[in-house]
Amino acid sequence: MKVLFGGIFFAFLTGVCSISFAQTKPSVIQGKVLMDTNGPAEAATVVLMLSKDSSIVRSTLADKAGIYQLNNIKAGNYLLLVTKIGCAKMYAGPYSLAVSQNFVAPNITLKLKDNQLQEIKVTARKPYIEVKPGKIVLHIQNSILADGNSAYDVLRQSPGVHVGGDKETLSITGRQPALITIDGRATNLTGDDLNGLLRSMQSSTIDQIEIISNGSAKYDASGGGIINIVLKKGKNIGTNGIINAGAGYGKYAKGRAGIIFNNRTAKVNIFGNYTFDDNKTHRSITTNRNINYNDTLSNYNVAYNNIQKSQNHNFKAGLDYSISAKHTIGFLVSGIVREDNFIKDNTLKISNQNKLDSIIVAQSTLDRGSSFLNYNANYNGVLGKSGKTISADVTYSNYNRHSNEFITNNFYTPDNNTYKNAEQLENISPSEIHIWTEKLDYVNPLTKTSRIEAGLKYNHAKSDNNLIFGPKVGNQYRADTNLSNRFLYTENIGAGYVNYMNKVGKWDITAGVRAENTNSTGTSVTGEMVATTRNYFDLFPQAQISYVYNEKNTFSISYNRGIHRPDYQDLNPFLYYTDPYDYRSGNKNLKPEYTNAIQLAHTYNDTFITTLYYNQTNDAYDFPIYRQNDTTKVNITERKNFGRIYVAGISFYAPVQFTTWWSANFNLDASYLRYKAYPINGTFNKASQDIIFNSTQTFALNSTIAAEVTGRYESPTLYGVNQLKQSYVVNIGFSKQIFNKRGSIKVNLNDVFNTDRDRNHALYQNVDLSEVNKKETRVLRVGLSYRFGKSTVKSATKHNTGSDDEQRRTGN
Structure with missing residues (x-):
């Protein structure tokens, strides 16, 4: 495989160079x-x-x-x-x-x-999906189907984005998790905490989402690309805003309301938003595990159901002040406060030789609440007349979570008689994370077509995770020392980068390198203090070269090296309880995984884009591995540095204008992937295809009414040791402009045929496990929005704000 792609790379460069010298x-x-x-x-x-x-x-x-x-x-x-x-x-x-x-x-x-x-009414409309080499831009407010959905829901239906695995990780190319940024700034959250943040962010607060497959060295090194969420921020002089409200119904009712406001003068811009979301959902998971031990076939079959009631408060308030035409300072406070209540029902049926032996019913209530607050100060300045710029950011983030679960286990014989007294358990797991980030960026234009960029960044993260688990004895709960723990984790990352960009004739060149030094300490507070310390230094080169063959054909090649560090919760060496035979474990010895990625792309007529790509990931860990004890029948799901992942594929994007009122875009991604275990993890060595097809159809029925249909299909494929079955989903929506086009009504139905579910089967060593995961995805939503204040743009001097450069940087 290395030889094949080395040959392709050499042939590509040779051909392009030969053509370039033969052209005027x-x-x-x-x-x-x-x-x-x-x-x-x-x-x-x-x-x-x-x-x-x-x-x-x-x-x-x-x-x-x-x-x-x-x-x-x-x-x-x-x-x-x-x-x-x-x-x-x-x-x-x-x-x-x-x-x-x-x-x-x-x-x-x-x-x-x-x-x-006079005032100019803004009526121009961009398409929902805009594709450029190496980047897809989603203009959220131009999508009917995005209305009423969270950022997470929008992303999981987007072209080029894949959601997979037990943690529902977002990835772009080749299954490596993407770096998630908001207005160009990393969230510094991972796993369930990151997904919770994205689910709490309503689409009404988002201006656009940028999906970048190959970011420059100025970004945190990510082998899985970048997903940048750009929040709304008014650009118009005067006071204006948007009021929105909506309701939905799937299995349960849902509602939301919010406001976005902006007041801009020549020197001061005050902006903000607030959204309240009230949501009730249902989820079911069925798991079948077969154990063949001592000539006895045992079946452990679980039917899990939960009802989740969530209330989210999402807010942002900021101020930008132009000290002068060349210097701007900004201040921003944002946050999400979330409260979740779960009612869980977990029924385990145990059979031996296909004969029901016993039933364990675990019922629980879970009260979980979290707050994620960010405080940011920023500066952006232009130095002299040469166009040199400097920007600085200081951010403090604080994440707090309480999680209190009380479980009752009831034990039944096949004829529903109790064979053991009920067992009551408590599962208390609070978490607290503090993050300080400082960064400095400098841009020096060398000529009209070239520039050098350089920057420094320091990130300090400190987390405190506690787990108190144990039975109720008498009238009091007592912690089980084998299942209770406290884990303290500190991580310091110092980084610096330099980029060079130049346009020479038909050539457009970007090259850079990022250096990162990571120092981390994880300490388990048990009977004795047990600490794990890591200190490692890495270089992450990145390069992209584009060549314009003629006015209709452009070729490009890119390479980057990236890192994906373990989630905080994956490093916690806790044993999380699901039922007496099913646990999930953290791994304090988990190491980062590294990805090398190369892409060859061709753009025709600034419209059709074809991309060949190849990724290799070493020390791959971001998928579940099962460890089963055949004697006790206990299964533990964990993360470990399993082996290597090889991915080779091709993607094709094509927008089509069928008629003046009907347009569409089509995105096809076909890849071949292989998972190969290190010898210590067994002989697992499997490969599979992965074909993903997306299409969005847009219909302009008249000047005020539009319709939209989207579809997505993914073939059977491989995810770690799990074989995934095919999946498909169809969504439809309609919109109507009202109040002289100041307002709109949008109606959409997600997952029309209720087919969106995850189905997987694992055959790994002594594990034979299958699972079906079904969320409440078929939801009918109605949304209303109204723009107030000045909906016009007056000619005024454009001032850069503290976050404008951050947003621009994500677009390179």
Whole structure:
């Protein structure tokens, strides 16, 4: 496999280099579009036309600074047409373009219609899914089906994102977990805590989600790519906002309400949001475990059901202040306060030689609450006239959780008579995490097309996890010292990076390296203090090279090395109780896994994108491994550094405009993956295909009514030692604009056919286990939103805010 991909890589570079030297360097036209108030005309459309017949050659949009660039232009005479909603059209030229010329056009100034500073209504609409090489952008507010769903629900239905495993990990390419960031800042949460955060974040607060397969060295080193959630933040001068509310029903009723507000002046921007979510859901899991020992076949079959009642308070408040045109400071407070109550029912039926032997029914109530609070101060400045920039961030995050569960076990014979007194247990597991993060970033433009980026980051995390488990003796619960523990964990990560970026003719080059030093100590507070200390240093190189063959074909190649550190809860050496024969265990000796990834991509006509990729992960651990004692029949699920994962695949994305009212996009990802155990973990060496197909169909029924249908299919595949069965889901939705397009009503039905479930089977060493996991996924939702205040954009000088650069960085 290494030889094959080495050959492909060499052939690709050889072919591209040969072609590049045989071609004439194309010309470039660049310039700037301004409003008549001298502010940038952001999102103005610049159209390049032949001067002889006004036929359109190509077009582009001006960026936030009003700058545009038209690449790969042949020599000739051209006109420029510039348009923007609410402004009069402007023509410029004709311009005569020579071979290999980099032509800078004079500034083009747009005037408001009737020469008055009237307000401009924003009616332009981006598609829900926008795909670029190495990146997918989801414009959340343009999706009917996203309304009323959480960030987690939106992501699990998104193209290029895979949700899998017992922890429902989000991954992008090759099954490696993705780095989750919010406004360019890492959440520093993992596992269930991270999923809880994403489930508490309503789509109404999200502007867009960026799915990046290969981030530069300025990001925390992640072999699984980056998912960046960009929250809403008003850009308009004046006061404005959105009020939204919704209700849903699946097996139980659900409701939500929220507000987003913004007040911006020339120097100060005050912004924030608040969402309340009330949700009740159902979940069922059936597990069948077969044990063949001493010529006796035993079956341990579990039917688990829970009802979860959740209330979430999600809030954010911030202030940006422009000290001057070049210097901005910002302050931000955000958080999620969540309260969950579970009613659980776990029925275990034990059979020997296919004859029912006994039944254990575990019923429990669980009160779990958590708060996740972030405090951030940031600075962004421009140094001198050369365009050098510097930004700094200081963030403190505090996570607290209480979890109090009380369990009653009842023991029955096959004819439902009790054979043992009921057993009462307590399971108390509070958790507290403190995280301090400081980072500094510097950008130095060397020329008009090249720059160097450098930065430093320090992250200090401290967690305190406690587990008190034991039976009720008399009128008092007593801790079982074999199942109770306290685990203290401290982790310090110091990092630095340097990036070089340059555009030379048809070539676009990004190369960098990130250095990270990790020092961690985990201490189990039992009878004796038992500490595990690790100290390791790593280098993570990254490179991406793009080559424009002609105006319709672009090729790129990228490589990066990344790390995935264990979740805090996976390092806790606790033995978590499910029933008397089923436990889950942490592993304080768990090491990080490392991934090397390479991608070859081709873009045709800035529309169709084909990507070949190959990943190899060493010390892979992020999937469940089972350890079964055939004598006691006890099964323990744990994480360990199992072995290596090899993934090779191809993905293809195609947007299609069938008619003026019907458009669609199609995404196909087909891969071959292999899991190979280290000898210490047995002889497991299995491979499988994994085919994922996504499609979104959009129908503009008239100027105010639209419909949307999405579908997703995944073939049978492999996940660690588990063989997964195929899965598929279909969603539909409708929207209607009301109140002169200030408001909208959206109706959507998720999982129309109620087919969304996880089914897996593991045959590993002495373990024979199958499982079906079904959540409440078929839900009908109705949402209403209304925009108040100024829904218009006045020409004003654009100021960078403390978090703007963070958001930009995720887009590289």
